[in-house]
Amino acid sequence: MIKIFYLIGKSATNIVARPLSAITSFLSLLLLLLMFDMVWISSLSAERYYERIAADIDMEIFLDDTLADSTVSGVLGTIVEMDGVADARYISKEKARDKLYSLMGADLLDGLEDNPLPRSVIITFENDYRSSANLATLKENLNRIDGVSEIYYPEEWLEKIEMTRGLIFKIVVFLGIVISLAVVLNLLHSIRLSARSRGQEILQHRLLGAGKFFISIPYILEG
Known part of the structure; x- marks a missing residue:
């Protein structure tokens, strides 16, 4: 316990004796840590932005005109049972027409x-899919279903977003x-300069039998 109090007191004495060096070292370390925090916060913001836009991605499956209305429910059931599908919503020709009207205003x-509008099924996905x-x-599996004529989702856009996400992570x-x-090198540089300026004091401690760890602690705390 006495050694601990001595080390703390010695570190405080060194800081008071050389305040400019201690302040410079502290500000340098603080600046580096702030830079690290900014990088980390930017990474989290980018990840949240990706999750937000990915949540709006869905897939629209257009059904063949030759597919009988009586078999649509069977196709819909097959789609819902597939891995990653959270929900499937059937859009009839009439609903597609109403949707076009609300979009165009006429x-x-x-x-x-x-x-002439095709029937379709809009599916949403589970969050981790x-x-x-x-x-x-999923698109490959859906194409195997009889009655599916075309599948659309923003494939290229999603790939570009994922590439950007991976680049940001790297x-x-x-x-x-x-x-x-930089933080480690800054600390080592500060400790080295402090040790060089007090070489005589370190030599005296060694002659008195102090170990390397005991001698280095005040400089580490100061740096």
Whole structure:
């Protein structure tokens, strides 16, 4: 316990005796830690932004016109049972027409005898399933279902977003390593300068039988 009090007192004495050196070392360390925090916060913000936009991704499956209405429920049931599918919503020709009307503000199909809009199924995904690899696999499985004519989702856009996400992660890791090394080197440099300026004092401690760890603690606390 006496040794601990001595080490703390010695560190405080060194800081008071050389305040400029201690303040410079502290500010340098604080700046590096602030930079690390900024990088970390930026990484978290980018990850949350990715999760937010990924949550809006869905897939629309267009059904073949030759598919009978009586078999649509069977197709819908098959889709719902697939891995990663959270919900499936059927869009009939009439609903597709209403959706087009609400989007355009006018009935563009007025005057046509038949409704040319296709029937479709819009599916949403489980939270941990929204990745380009998983959706590509799901698309491949959906194409095997009889009655499916076309499948659409923002495939290229999702791949670009994931590439950007991966690049940001690599940059954050690289900057984190660089900043961590800078912190360590800054501490070592401060300790080395402090030890050089008090070489005679260190020599006296060694002659009195003090160990390396005991001698170095005040300089580590000061640095």
